[in-house]
Amino acid sequence: MTKKLLIVCETLDNSLITPVQELAAFAASCSISSDETTVMIAGQDVSAAVPKAAAAGIDVMTVEHEALRYYNPPALAGSVIEVCRRIGASRICFSHTMQSCAAAVIVANELDCAIVTGVERAGENNGVIEFARSAYNGKMLEKTMFGSGDGFVCTVQSGSFASDPAAPNATGNIRKFDYDAVSEKFIPLGITAADESAISLNEADVIVAAGRGVGKEENLAVIYETAKLFSNSAVGASRIVCDNGWLPYGRQVGMTGKTVSPRLYMACGISGAQQHLVGMKNSQFIVAINSDPHANIFSTAHVGVADDLNLFLPVFIEKCR
Amino acid sequence: MKILVCIKEIIDPESPLALSEDGAVVQDKNTSYRMNRYDEFALEEAVQIKERAPGTTVTAITVGQLRSSEMLRRALGKGADDAIHIVTGTRFLIPPKKTARLIADYARNKNFDLIFTGVMSEDGMYCQTGPMIASMLGIPFAVSVISEALDHLKGSVAVECEIEGGIRERAAVSLPCLLAVQSGINRPRYPSLSNVLRAKTQEITKIVARDHELSATGSPAGLLGYPPQPDRGVMLEGSREEKAEKLAAILHEKGFV
Numbered sequence: 336m337t338k339k340l341l342i343v344c345e346t347l348d349n350s351l352i353t354p355v356q357e358l359a360a361f362a363a364s365c366s367i368s369s370d371e372t373t374v375m376i377a378g379q380d381v382s383a384a385v386p387k388a389a390a391a392g393i394d395v396m397t398v399e400h401e402a403l404r405y406y407n408p409p410a411l412a413g414s415v416i417e418v419c420r421r422i423g424a425s426r427i428c429f430s431h432t433m434q435s436c437a438a439a440v441i442v443a444n445e446l447d448c449a450i451v452t453g454v455e456r457a458g459e460n461n462g463v464i465e466f467a468r469s470a471y472n473g474k475m476l477e478k479t480m481f482g483s484g485d486g487f488v489c490t491v492q493s494g495s496f497a498s499d500p501a502a503p504n505a506t507g508n509i510r511k512f513d514y515d516a517v518s519e520k521f522i523p524l525g526i527t528a529a530d531e532s533a534i535s536l537n538e539a540d541v542i543v544a545a546g547r548g549v550g551k552e553e554n555l556a557v558i559y560e561t562a563k564l565f566s567n568s569a570v571g572a573s574r575i576v577c578d579n580g581w582l583p584y585g586r587q588v589g590m591t592g593k594t595v596s597p598r599l600y601m602a603c604g605i606s607g608a609q610q611h612l613v614g615m616k617n618s619q620f621i622v623a624i625n626s627d628p629h630a631n632i633f634s635t636a637h638v639g640v641a642d643d644l645n646l647f648l649p650v651f652i653e654k655c656r
Numbered sequence: 657m658k659i660l661v662c663i664k665e666i667i668d669p670e671s672p673l674a675l676s677e678d679g680a681v682v683q684d685k686n687t688s689y690r691m692n693r694y695d696e697f698a699l700e701e702a703v704q705i706k707e708r709a710p711g712t713t714v715t716a717i718t719v720g721q722l723r724s725s726e727m728l729r730r731a732l733g734k735g736a737d738d739a740i741h742i743v744t745g746t747r748f749l750i751p752p753k754k755t756a757r758l759i760a761d762y763a764r765n766k767n768f769d770l771i772f773t774g775v776m777s778e779d780g781m782y783c784q785t786g787p788m789i790a791s792m793l794g795i796p797f798a799v800s801v802i803s804e805a806l807d808h809l810k811g812s813v814a815v816e817c818e819i820e821g822g823i824r825e826r827a828a829v830s831l832p833c834l835l836a837v838q839s840g841i842n843r844p845r846y847p848s849l850s851n852v853l854r855a856k857t858q859e860i861t862k863i864v865a866r867d868h869e870l871s872a873t874g875s876p877a878g879l880l881g882y883p884p885q886p887d888r889g890v891m892l893e894g895s896r897e898e899k900a901e902k903l904a905a906i907l908h909e910k911g912f913v
Contacts, residue, residue, distance in 0.1 A: 352820070405825050406817075408787070409796065432820055433775065433783065433800040437836075440787040443753075450753070451878075452782050470880065471779055474673050477878040520796035520830040529822030541912060564913050578840040584822055591800060591818045591838070599912050606669070609781060620910060622903065627670075628891070634883070638906055639891045640899050650896055654904035655913045 338486065340367045341424040343415055344388050345435055346378030348404060348526065351387045353430045356498030359390040361428065361491045363499070365466075366459040369393045375418050375512075377411055379404035389506035396422070398512050405523035406434040412441035414514040419446070421512065425486030433591060436490045443488040450488040451479050453609070455495040468492070469609045473631040492609075493594070494617055529585055536586065539569035541599040544588055544615070545581075546573040548604020548625055548644055552581040557648045558603060564655050565599070571615075573605045589614035603644045607632030624648070657712040659702045660763055662773040662785070663695040663731055664755075665724040669778055679880050681749065691727050694774025696844040698837045702772050703735035703845070705806065713737045717762065719755045720744060725860050732855035733847025739860045744870055751878070752780065754870055756788035762863065764793060770813075771834040775800050786836030797834035798827055802841050 340362055344353040355374060362372055369392055376388050377398045385395060398414045415427060415438065427442055429435040431453045443450035456467040462483035470477045481487055536542060543562040545555060555570075562568040571588045572581070588595055589611040600618035605611060607623075607630055615621070616635050623636035626643045633639040640647060667673065667681065668688040676682050691699075699716065706712040716731040717740040718724050728739035742758050744750060763771065771793075773786035783799070790797035802824065803816040811831045816824045818838050829835075847855075892899040907913045 347819070347823075405827075406819060408799070433817070434819060434825075436783045437787045437797070437799045440784050441791045444788055444791040450784065452784055469883070470781060470878075471667075471673055472669050473883065475675075475880045476883040477880055479878050518796070520833070521798070522828045524826040524828060526819075527816070527824040527826065574839060584818075584840070587822065591820060592822055594821070599907070599910075608669075608778075620912075622907075633889060633891065634885075636889050638903065639889055640903060641891060642896060642899060647896055647900060650900040651903055654900045655907070 338371065338426050338484070339422060339424040340372045340426040340428060341415065341419055341422070342372060342374045342393070343411070343427065343429045343435065343438070344374060344376045344384070345406065345411065345430070346376065346381055346384050346403075347406060349378060349380050349383060351376070351384035352432070353435070354493055354498070355388045355390050356502070357493065357496045358428055358430065358491055359393060359502070360496040360498045361454070361457055364459075364496060365457040365464045367426070373422055373424065375415065377403050377414055385509060386506070390502065392505045392507045394507035395509045396512050397509065398514050400514055400517060402517040402523070405526055407517075407521065407523050408434055408437040409441060409521050410517045411435075411438040412445070413516050413518075414512070415442050416445055417514060417516075418512055427488045429488075429490045431490035431492045439488050439490050446486070446488070448486045448488060449479075449481070452490045453492050454489050455492045457496075472606065472608045473612065473634065492613060494613060535569050536571055536588065536593045536595055539567055539595075539597055541565035541568040541601070542571045542588070542595060542597045542615075542618075543568060543601045543603065544571035544573065544605060545576050545603055546605030546611075547575045549576065549581070550604075550645065552579070554645050555581060557645060557652075560652055561601065561603070561648050564652065571595070573608070573611045602632050602636065603648065605632050606630050607635060657705070657709055657770070658766070658768045659705060659712060659714045660768045660771045661695070661699050661702045661714060661716050661731070661736065662759055662771065662789070663699060663716055663718050663727065664692045664774075664777050665689050665718065665720045665727045666692045666777055666779040675880055675882070681880065689723070689727070691730065692774055692777045692779075694776060694778070694837065694839055697839050697841050698772040698774050699731055699734055699736065700842045700844040701804065701835075701837055702770070704842060705770070706735065709806075715740060717759060718742065719750060719758050719865070725862075728860050729855045730847060732858055733852040734845060735848070735851060738858070740863065741860050742863045742865050744865050749780070749878075750870055752782045752784035753788060756785050756792060758865055758869060759785075760789045760792035763789070769832050771832075773834065773836045775836045775838050786834055790834035793834075795832050795834060796829050797836065798829050799836040800838045801835045802838045804835060804841075
């Protein structure tokens with residue numbers, strides 16, 4: 336018997352957030368056909384999201400509720416569970432964001448099925464589905480196998496599966512699903528927009544990003560000096576730099592921060608934690624400077640320099656002048 | 657008010673990492689350990705609430721190897737009142753669902769008003785344990801919490817959660833609840849001398865986990881391996897001067913400078 340897959344899409348303030356084509360590509364990579372797949376779109380008003388979520392003729396199920404206007408993991412999980420029961424899906428796939436992941440955990444617990452979070456690779460061989468995800472800051476790959484009859488919940492790391500440009504952008508049947516069992520124990524109240532600096536990161540051609548290797552706030556001067564070498568450049572940061580208060584959170588690149596793809600990304604003193612890589616790995620050209628020659632960032636970089644950035648960058652700036 | 661803080665000991669990401677032939681993470685004299693960074697923020701948040709609301713107790717709990725007791729002493733040094741160690745013997749990597757089950761079983765019927773966890777562990781990066789504990793206990797939760805304000809009269813917590821792109825969502829969560837905190841919510845303190853002295857002699861409650869509570873049955877067994885070496889990328893060789901010159905030449909050739 337074929338196992339049905341439900342792809343869960345979220346909206347935030349009526350805008351589609353989930354990269355549904357990527358999730359469809361993920362499903363195809365483990366040989367789950369579109370006939371066995373349903374896309375569920377949850378939100379307050381999903382009418383604008385439905386055409387965007389159209390993926391190669393996959394059937395769409397919409398769930399609309401006032402409580403789903405902002406992220407609401409328990410309400411999303413509750414509606415996913417009911418939709419699964421209705422359509423008989425036992426495999427459920429979310430995007431790997433903090434909020435979708437939280438909903439995925441509730442679903443896995445309520446349905447008592449296995450859960451794998453942050454899937455980056457997937458494959459199928461003789462009915463056995465294999466998922467791989469990063470652990471230990473990318474130094475290890477963790478694999479999980481599922482048999483052809485197994486159900487599962489998974490969250491897929493964004494940017495891991497390329498959507499198929501040849502796939503027809505066609506919508507299957509659209510059905511509406513009524514859901515009203517919303518708990519009052521978690522009430523979303525609204526969202527606060529990111530600050531201006533986050534926007535400038537998206538528009539920059541060149542991003543020079545600082546990590547833990549900067550050492551102290553005063554050393555950011557050399558990062559700014561480096562950024563000045565390039566036109567339309569901006570300074571970014573890994574999370575720890577923002578946690579230390581050296582740069583505002585609007586400068587953070589990575590999970591919960593900005594996802595950027597500039598022409599040039601210079602990672603300075605950044606070790607390459609997975610949470611950072613997801614935000615910058617699609618940059619066109621990546622240069623990494625780190626004193627640890629085994630740092631994970633070098634696996635993503637086109638050009639690597641194993642050196643202390645505070646000593647290397649001043650020499651580099653001299654050479655560029 | 658009763659607060660439970662879940663903390664985890666991890667292998668320091670700066671520490672060398674290797675696999676034995678049977679696919680287990682090698683732990684030897686070169687391995688260094690520390691508290692998961694996100695959990696440091698969780699602990700600090702709990703201790704700050706205690707300082708604002710006298711009569712509050714903070715209990716730190718971990719699921720970990722024998723050696724993890726030392727990390728719990730550090731938590732006591734940072735202001736936790738007592739510590740619970742669910743001992744896993746030499747078993748190191750426990751599937752998040754199993755960890756969550758052990759902690760949920762401990763916490764059930766103990767009337768904790770608030771449970772804190774880090775948003776994830778730096779080693780596994782599953783983002784599962786916090787919401788899983790809450791789900792098993794049937795209490796509400798919030799993840800990626802970057803600020804929280806308790807409202808005792810309403811019996812709820814006003815939280816801000818970090819979502820994508822630096823956007824924050826505001827929400828109200830009813831007590832009792834679990835908050836999985838994001839780094840940067842506060843500035844974790846260093847252990848105080850008086851607390852460290854107290855922690856030295858304080859008893860840590862040990863609960864030995866049974867084998868079936870730890871094995872991967874019912875949870876997907878994750879097999880660890882080395883990632884394939886990516887074929888992209890060159891490492892520049894030579895002296896600092898030479899490397900700087902080469903990088904400048906590459907960026908010039910590509911039209912960046």
